[in-house]
């Protein structure tokens with residue numbers, strides 16, 4: 626009895642995992658991510674369950690296959706109704722009939738055709754009607770007509786720096802006596818690396834990464850490491866620390882003004898990151914995961930409808946600086962654009978409107 630229940634549980638689990646493998650595969654395909662640990666784990670579970678299923682059912686399977694090829698296999702008696710009842714013609718038909726093979730073939734071909742030619746993520750003929758990005762791009766083009774059709778007042782200028790007055794502050798090491806690669810070498814060597822050794826970063830390495838990304842490099846104005854339209858610096862960096870010497874795991878906020886960190890919240894956020902990035906497991910091995918957000922109004926008050934373009938461009942500048950600095954330090958880095966915004970915004974305590982996550986960069990030792 627227990628064996629039958631166990632067998633049924635395995636069969637149900639197998640069906641569930643088949644569905645999960647399909648759904649996670651479609652999700653990874655839709656998000657365009659090279660690897661998702663959710664898909665990998667369900668695929669391995671599927672394999673193990675399928676093998677288990679075949680082993681436990683091996684004698685029946687062999688018997689059925691033998692009978693099937695002799696054209697004698699029929700539905701089990703329990704499936705055909707109460708004893709003595711007249712069986713409908715269909716119930717007498719063999720399980721491995723030609724119809725079954727034909728349906729399986731059609732299902733396989735249909736799956737292939739859907740996967741190969743389904744216009745998922747592809748634009749129909751009038752892209753402006755469905756792609757808000759393109760509509761925005763057209764709308765934000767400068768022109769005399771545009772001046773009259775857009776608002777005149779875009780609000781005031783917010784402060785250049787975000788403050789967390791009550792957050793515990795962590796000082797970062799200042800000038801580092803470090804000579805890395807020539808920029809040409811760093812550009813040549815830069816790659817998106819998703820596997821890390823798990824060795825912690827030093828605080829000095831984190832300091833150099835942050836300074837290279839968005840630190841103040843010309844204090845008299847002050848100007849920073851990445852270019853910014855109108856020197857308005859709309860971006861903020863939230864290092865989510867997994868393994869950095871002398872720093873507790875948690876979410877921090879970078880303060881370019883005095884090159885230090887605000888402690889937003891301590892704790893292990895690896896699972897949150899894994900869920901928020903649809904199972905991209907590089908966030909588990911990374912020593913630090915940088916969440917880059919933007920406070921749009923910092924650029925909007927001046928550049929109006931062009932602001933959103935500039936803010937995205939600037940996030941790219943900042944991330945490339947992180948890539949090159951990490952390469953120069955001998956660390957691995959990978960950009961992550963595929964993530965669930967709400968979960969990431971919630972993790973770094975931003976509202977997703979005034980300030981929202983734009984980009985994630987994972988970094989770790991090799």
Ligand SMILES: Cc1cc2nc3c(=O)[nH]c(=O)nc-3n(C[C@H](O)[C@H](O)[C@H](O)COP(=O)(O)O)c2cc1C
Nearest residue numbers: 658659660815816817818819905959960961962963
């Ligand atoms: C905007 C953007 C988003 C990206 N998002 C992801 C991502 O979500 N997951 C990932 O593994 N790689 C991501 N990448 C990294 C690309 O896959 C990688 O840059 C590309 O394969 C080229 O390889 P390379 O960077 O080593 O030259 C992203 C890159 C960019 C520029």
